[in-house]
Amino acid sequence: MSENNSTLALIRKNIDRLVLSERLRISDYKEDFYSHLTSLLRFHLTVPDEQYHREFQFNENTYMGLEQFILENSDMVEATKAPDDIDWDLADDAKDILKDRIKRLTEEEKSDDLKPFIESTTNVFENWLIYDLMHPGSVYNPWIPAVNILQKGYVYFISDDKDRISQYQKRIYQKADRDTHGNLAIVTRSSKKRKFSGVLADNRHNLQISVYQYLKEYASGSDHAVSLGEIQDFMGTNISRQTIRMKVTSPLKKAGLIGSNSKGFFHIATPKDLKQCYAAHLEKVRGLQGTLRIYEKQAKVLGIENLGEGL
């Protein structure tokens, strides 16, 4: 079996394992959706492009433009150079396998009702695969969170087309205001027939861009960290600290774009900053590992043989 045949066999095995969720809960995929968008944003923030002068809005144009930009310029954020050519046949075959699997799972083999969902989900999967073929196992692959949504049992349609989205789920636009009106939305389907749920992206990515740029200019390096209060003052709006933490600083930290210490938040500018961030997280992980070992010990006392079974 050639290497590509074995890769395809592995992909097929994983796709065959996919099942649709029996639940239909926004909380199951909302964070993955936002995390996917922030991962795309990483490239917008870190790869300089003097041609780009537009005001940022996460709509379909931006989404597609970023998709193309990332696939063509991934080498600029990765430590490795992608091979000159990738196996496009493998991508084709994998996409076909996924398409058939989704049709079977949704029992929509003969209908076109879920065509946008099949196209959107397979498109995301293809992007993930192309990126993975270029940079195997990279944590920078911005389609990882979007593929997670599929692995959690949801197929989806990502678009800014209000009419098309509303065909499936009207309530998504109930809370839409002028600022979010043209943003991307995700509408999902699980195993429940003719039932959909969805989320319209809020403007957290614009806030993330402003705060990232603010930190880059005024808090470059751990020695110049600024507090959450200072960030709140800079934003000059009525956004609570909790919201800033949840929608802005935590996602930026998770994406590795900013760091934090006891003084506050900062732009990671030097190897020393990165080392400090790494050390802080390592300490937290070691703390958690210690707690896990205590639970494992307690399990032995209680006669539980495999505490992690089924997790």
Added chain:
Amino acid sequence: MTFFKNIELGAGCGNFGKLFFSPCCLTDKNKELKIACDICHLDCFCDACELPFGENTFGIAILCNPYGYGFNTKEETEILLNELTRVLTDDSRIIIIGNHRNKYCTPKRIEKRIHQISLQGVNIHFTVKETDSACPYMGYPFLTTDGRKTNPNKEITLYVRKQFNTGLD
């Protein structure tokens, strides 16, 4: 009325076709570009797969950095090429300029799709070349759908020959 010899699909806010393949009809399906572009060079708003032109109208069709349409799947290739070959004359060309990682027009995918589909009465011959510094387009600012810089490094040409029924058999 302007007489166009060539046509560019998905031209966006650019004027590539007018600069390098004049007289060229610039088309795009996105009507918002009329307002969104600083200068809108478009002559016609239409879908690349539903062109409002008669048969055998153009000598060259240009797809400059296509994204969101093109050769990504067999089905979309079939629809696109059926429409393009309809409006193209015999002995015409389809020129596709894109980056080798652009999944909608990567040379390997285009070559594969051409062999996968069958177009009635049309033969297509495929060639690909690198766009190096000697290429006349090199200084042109190629952009993505949202205005980011992209560097096309492949030029793919599809030579279109139509087989006419002479009625002599």
